[in-house]
Amino acid sequence: MAKYDLIIIGGGPAGYAATVSALEAGMKVAVIEKERIGGVCVNFGCIPTKALLRFAALKKEGQDISYKDAVKQAERIADERSRSVIKLLESLGGRIISGKAVKVETGKVTVDSGEVIEGTNILIATGSAARKLPIAEYDDTHIITSKEALEMDSVPGNAVVVGTGATGIELATVWSRFGSSVTVLEMLPNIMGFDDSEISSEAVNAYEEQGIIIKTEVTVTEVKKAGEKVSVKYTDAAGQHEIITDRVLVAAGIIPVTEGMGLEELGMDIQRGSIQIDNNMRTNIEGIYAAGDVTGKMALAYVSSKQGKNAVAAMLGKPCDPIDYMMTPRCIFSAIEGSFVGPTEKQAKAMGLNVVAKKVPVVSFNGNYVGNISGIAKIVADAGSNKALGISIMGPDAADYIAAPALMISNGSGLSEVADVIRSGR
Numbered sequence: 001m002a003k004y005d006l007i008i009i010g011g012g013p014a015g016y017a018a019t020v021s022a023l024e025a026g027m028k029v030a031v032i033e034k035e036r037i038g039g040v041c042v043n044f045g046c047i048p049t050k051a052l053l054r055f056a057a058l059k060k061e062g063q064d065i066s067y068k069d070a071v072k073q074a075e076r077i078a079d080e081r082s083r084s085v086i087k088l089l090e091s092l093g094g095r096i097i098s099g100k101a102v103k104v105e106t107g108k109v110t111v112d113s114g115e116v117i118e119g120t121n122i123l124i125a126t127g128s129a130a131r132k133l134p135i136a137e138y139d140d141t142h143i144i145t146s147k148e149a150l151e152m153d154s155v156p157g158n159a160v161v162v163g164t165g166a167t168g169i170e171l172a173t174v175w176s177r178f179g180s181s182v183t184v185l186e187m188l189p190n191i192m193g194f195d196d197s198e199i200s201s202e203a204v205n206a207y208e209e210q211g212i213i214i215k216t217e218v219t220v221t222e223v224k225k226a227g228e229k230v231s232v233k234y235t236d237a238a239g240q241h242e243i244i245t246d247r248v249l250v251a252a253g254i255i256p257v258t259e260g261m262g263l264e265e266l267g268m269d270i271q272r273g274s275i276q277i278d279n280n281m282r283t284n285i286e287g288i289y290a291a292g293d294v295t296g297k298m299a300l301a302y303v304s305s306k307q308g309k310n311a312v313a314a315m316l317g318k319p320c321d322p323i324d325y326m327m328t329p330r331c332i333f334s335a336i337e338g339s340f341v342g343p344t345e346k347q348a349k350a351m352g353l354n355v356v357a358k359k360v361p362v363v364s365f366n367g368n369y370v371g372n373i374s375g376i377a378k379i380v381a382d383a384g385s386n387k388a389l390g391i392s393i394m395g396p397d398a399a400d401y402i403a404a405p406a407l408m409i410s411n412g413s414g415l416s417e418v419a420d421v422i423r424s425g426r
C-alpha cells in the first residue's frame with residue numbers, strides 16, 4: 001500500500017496550491033482528481049469566463065470573431081493552464097492519481113480503481129458544483145448551468161439568465177455581446193450583491209444601455225422545455241408571467257461537493273452542506289483538513305489557494321496567516337463591474353456597528369467605450385472615528401478600482417482619503 005505524508009482530494013486551486021506548498025516543504029504528496037487538474041477555476045470557471053469576456057469586449061469593439069472561435073480559444077487557454085499545473089506538480093515530485101476518491105477514513109483514502117492510499121494527513125479540496133433548482137428541468141442543452149454554457153459553440157438568439165451573481169452577469173454579458181437578446185431574472189430587490197437601491201438601479205440602467213434587460217424581485221416558478229424552446233414562468237408584484245426563449249442559464253449559486261466519500265459515516269462535521277473547519281483548516285476529524293469551496297467560506301479561487309496553503313502550514317506546525325474573509329476583495333468582472341471589500345452598510349449595521357456611508361462618483365475613462373456609463377462607490381465608515389470600514393464599487397473597471405481602497409482600509413485610512421482616491425479616476 002502506497003504511503004504519503006499528504007493525500008489531497010481534488011486538483012483545483014485549493015488542492016494544487018496545497019500540493020505545491022507541501023512538495024516544496026519536502027512532503028510526499030498524492031493528489032486524486034476525478035476530472036481535470038485545475039478544477040472548476042481553470043477548466044470551467046475563472047479562466048474560460050475571463051477569456052470569453054475578453055473576446056466579447058473585442059467583439060463589442062468591432063473585431064470579427066465568432067462565438068465558436070472564442071469558445072475554442074477559451075478552451076485552449078484553459079487546457080494550457082491545466083497542463084502547466086500538471087507539469088509543475090510532477091516536476092516537484094507529486095503523484096497525480098486520475099480517479100475518484102470514494103472512501104475517506106482516518107489515515108487512508110480509497111480510489112474508485114480500488115487502490116487504497118495511506119497518508120498521515122488528508123486534505124479534502126473537492127470544491128463545489130452549480131446549485132440546481134428543483135423548479136428547473138435541466139437537459140444540458142436548453143436548460144443549463146455555467147458548465148454546459150462554456151461548452152456551447154453558438155449563442156442563443158434569445159436567452160434568460162436566472163441570477164445576477166458573478167456567473168449570471170458575466171455570461172449574460174458574453175452572450176449579449178455576441179448577439180443574443182438576454183433577459184436576467186433576479187429574486188432580490190438589488191442586483192450583483194449591492195445593498196444600495198440607488199447603486200443597484202444605476203447598474204440595471206447601465207445594463208439596459210448594453211441591451212440586457214434585468215428584472216428584479218421576481219420569483220421563477222418553473223423552467224421547462226416547450227418543444228424546441230423553453231418556457232420560463234415567474235411571478236412579480238404584477239402577477240404571473242411567462243417568457244418563451246431559446247435557452248436558460250440557471251446561475252443560482254453553488255453547493256459544496258461532500259457526497260460519495262463516506263464523510264457522514266466518518267462523523268465529519270458538515271453543516272448546511274459545508275465541511276466545518278477551524279482557522280487552521282482542521283476538520284473535527286484528527287489528521288483531516290479541508291480547503292476551498294467545500295468549506296463554504298468564500299467561493300473564490302484565490303481564497304481557496306490561500307486556504308490550501310494554510311492547511312499545509314498547519315500540518316507542518318508552522319504559523320499560518322489567518323484569512324480575514326470580510327477584508328478579502330470580491331469582484332464581478334463584466335461590462336458593468338461590481339467590487340466589494342469590508343462590510344456593506346447593511347452588513348455593518350447587522351454587526352451592531354455605528355456607521356456612516358458616503359457615495360462618490362467613479363470616473364472611468366474606459367466607461368466611455370461601454371456607452372458613457374459612470375460608476376458609483378459607497379464607502380462605509382465608523383461614525384465616531386470616520387475610519388473607513390468597507391466599500392462597494394459599481395461601474396466599468398470597478399474590479400480594478402478595489403485594490404487601493406482595500407489596502408487603505410486595512411491600513412486604517414479615513415473615509416475622505418478613500419473617497420479622494422476613488423474620485424481621482426483613471
Ligand SMILES: Cc1cc2nc3c(=O)[nH]c(=O)nc-3n(C[C@H](O)[C@H](O)[C@H](O)COP(=O)(O)OP(=O)(O)OC[C@H]3O[C@@H](n4cnc5c(N)ncnc54)[C@H](O)[C@@H]3O)c2cc1C
Nearest residue numbers: 010012013014034039040041045101127292293299300301
Ligand atoms: C463560471 C465561474 C466563474 C468563476 N470566476 C471566478 C473568478 O473570476 N475569480 C475567482 O476567484 N473565482 C471564480 N470562480 C470560483 C472558482 O472557480 C472557485 O472558487 C474555485 O475553483 C474553488 O477551488 P477549489 O479548489 O475549492 O475547487 P474546484 O476548483 O471546484 O476543484 C475541486 C476539484 O475536486 C475534484 N473532485 C471533487 N470530488 C472528487 C473526488 N471524490 N475525487 C477526486 N476528485 C474530486 C473536482 O473534479 C475538481 O477538479 C468562478 C466559478 C465559476 C463557476
